[in-house]
Amino acid sequence: xxxxxxxxxxxxxxxxxxxxxxxxxxxxxxxxxxxxxxxxxxxxxxxxxxxxxxxxxxxxxxxxxxxxxxxxxxxxxxxxxxxxxxxxxxxxxxxxxxxxxxxxxxxxxxxxxxxxxxxxxxxxxxxxxxxxxxxxxxxxxxxxxxxxxxxxxxxxxxxxxxxxxxxxxxxxxxxxxxxxxxxxxxxxxxxxxxxxxxx
Amino acid sequence: xxxxxxxxxxxxxxxxxxxxxxxxxxxxxxxxxxxxxxxxxxxxxxxxxxxxxxxxxxxxxxxxxxxxxxxxxxxxxxxxxxxxxxxxxxxxxxxxxxxxxxxxxxxxxxxxxxxxxxxxxxxxxxxxxxxxxxxxxxxxxxxxxxxxxxxxxxxxxxxxxxxxxxxxxxxxxxxxxxxxxxxxxxxxxxxxxxxxxxx
DNA sequence: CATGTCAATTGACACGGTGTCAAGTGAAAG
DNA sequence: CTTTCACTTGACACCGTGTCAATTGACATG
Numbered sequence: 001x002x003x004x005x006x007x008x009x010x011x012x013x014x015x016x017x018x019x020x021x022x023x024x025x026x027x028x029x030x031x032x033x034x035x036x037x038x039x040x041x042x043x044x045x046x047x048x049x050x051x052x053x054x055x056x057x058x059x060x061x062x063x064x065x066x067x068x069x070x071x072x073x074x075x076x077x078x079x080x081x082x083x084x085x086x087x088x089x090x091x092x093x094x095x096x097x098x099x100x101x102x103x104x105x106x107x108x109x110x111x112x113x114x115x116x117x118x119x120x121x122x123x124x125x126x127x128x129x130x131x132x133x134x135x136x137x138x139x140x141x142x143x144x145x146x147x148x149x150x151x152x153x154x155x156x157x158x159x160x161x162x163x164x165x166x167x168x169x170x171x172x173x174x175x176x177x178x179x180x181x182x183x184x185x186x187x188x189x190x191x192x193x194x195x196x197x198x199x
Numbered sequence: 200x201x202x203x204x205x206x207x208x209x210x211x212x213x214x215x216x217x218x219x220x221x222x223x224x225x226x227x228x229x230x231x232x233x234x235x236x237x238x239x240x241x242x243x244x245x246x247x248x249x250x251x252x253x254x255x256x257x258x259x260x261x262x263x264x265x266x267x268x269x270x271x272x273x274x275x276x277x278x279x280x281x282x283x284x285x286x287x288x289x290x291x292x293x294x295x296x297x298x299x300x301x302x303x304x305x306x307x308x309x310x311x312x313x314x315x316x317x318x319x320x321x322x323x324x325x326x327x328x329x330x331x332x333x334x335x336x337x338x339x340x341x342x343x344x345x346x347x348x349x350x351x352x353x354x355x356x357x358x359x360x361x362x363x364x365x366x367x368x369x370x371x372x373x374x375x376x377x378x379x380x381x382x383x384x385x386x387x388x389x390x391x392x393x394x395x396x397x398x
Numbered sequence: 399c400a401t402g403t404c405a406a407t408t409g410a411c412a413c414g415g416t417g418t419c420a421a422g423t424g425a426a427a428g
Numbered sequence: 429c430t431t432t433c434a435c436t437t438g439a440c441a442c443c444g445t446g447t448c449a450a451t452t453g454a455c456a457t458g
Contacts, residue, residue, distance in 0.1 A: 004405090005404090005405060005406085008405080008406085025310075026310045026311075027311075029443090029444065029445090030444080030445070030446090031444085039406070039407090040406065040407055040408075042406080042407070042408080042409095042446095042447090042448095043405080043406055043407075045445095045446070045447085046405075046406070049446090050445080050446075051444095051445070051446090104310075108307075108310060111224075111225045111303075111307060112225075112226075124371075145389075148385075152378075152382060155368060155372040155374065155382065156382060156386055158367075158372070159364055159367045159368055159372070162363065162364070162367060164361065164363040164364075164367075165358055165361070165363075165364070168357075168358045168361060168363075169354060169358055172323075173354040173357070173358070175354065179351075183351060183354065183355060186347075186390065187355055187386065187390045190344075190389045190390045191385065191386045191389045191390055203434090204433090204434060204435090207434080207435085228414090228415065228416090229415080229416070229417090230415085238435070238436090239435070239436050239437075241417095241418090241419095241435080241436070241437080241438095242434080242435055242436075244416095244417070244418085245434075245435075248417090249416080249417075250415095250416070250417090
């Protein structure tokens with residue numbers, strides 16, 4: 001915060017990212033991060049006041065590097081409802097594994113830590129907006145299931161696309177990333193859309 | 200473990216249950232449980248070696264009291280595929296809110312604690328067996344979606360019925376319990392079953 | 399060259415929560 | 429009257445986070 005060597009800051013963020021990715025978000029301590037970044041533990045606190053703020057910063061850092069905003073925005077360009085649903089599922093569903101480590105760490109702090117909770121919810125609201133947009137697109141070209149309220153459709157798509165579900169389907173159920181995407185697409189299409197069924 | 204006054208043991212389990220339910224599974228310490236049970240903190244350790252073992256024991260205790268096994272078993276009695284899917288979703292989906300506190304606490308320890316992890320997975324495998332049975336029933340009477348492998352159908356139903364999804368739909372999306380059940384049923388039916396579509 | 403600034407280091411420490419240990423209390427049972 | 433057993437009391441170790449104060453070393457400017 002107060003003191004700032006941007007290079008060191010980046011080193012810390014990279015170290016955090018690397019460790020969280022390697023350990024799947026578990027058991028990464030401030031001292032581990034410091035060691036990985038090649039600095040002292042206290043120096044980390046010179047840049048980030050708390051562990052949760054460091055995790056939040058790392059999330060934003062990753063989002064920037066990976067260009068998630070662009071990727072999600074791009075998926076909105078598809079006009080047709082079905083195509084757009086697929087595009088959005090591709091965009092977000094394929095992003096999850098890239099941020100899984102940090103997401104897990106943040107999720108684990110959610111219950112305890114206010115900052116982590118807010119940051120995560122914020123993140124998820126952004127995804128929800130994408131869901132709303134996709135559902136609206138389907139609704140506009142008449143492909144949304146006839147008796148399904150937009151709010152409920154959004155809830156379903158959003159829930160389907162949660163990080164926890166990605167974990168469950170890939171880790172617990174052993175699905176590959178491709179299978180995961182297929183599973184979500186299939187569920188979303190059949191539940192949310194009417195009309196000519198594909199797949 | 201070694202020393203055993205079953206009355207005290209029950210007092211501890213009841214206290215744990217009560218506190219976890221009240222606090223939604225968060226911030227319940229061993230000392231809180233002891234105070235609630237009207238005994239010293241160390242006495243708790245006389246009965247349960249670690250916090251996680253206490254939580255696991257509380258889960259089993261609740262399962263017994265609530266008779267979840269019977270309730271799930273009962274849902275298997277429905278013969279027809281569609282009815283059985285609904286019955287199973289009713290049985291498990293309506294059980295979740297009853298155990299939500301303890302489930303959250305256990306889930307939070309899963310990453311850190313071996314015992315909690317094993318106990319939780321065990322619990323979830325039992326649910327998965329119910330899913331398998333429901334999917335098989337649908338498959339046997341030809342109502343399972345034609346191009347959907349049994350394994351994938353099971354993955355979907357099981358994931359749909361996760362505690363995390365219940366949390367997301369009721370807490371984050373603000374759905375009532377009845378709406379939650381309806382949402383899951385609808386998604387399951389449309390995704391997993393073919394043939395005459397209902398709702 | 400001297401001085402000040404600033405990032406980072408070192409090492410000590412407080413706190414909260416879990417789990418351990420040892421000695422002691424009090425009541426019931428032989 | 430002693431043994432046994434459940435429980436109490438209080439101290440303590442451990443771990444990880446976060447804080448504090450004194451110090452080092454580099455670089456910049458007068």
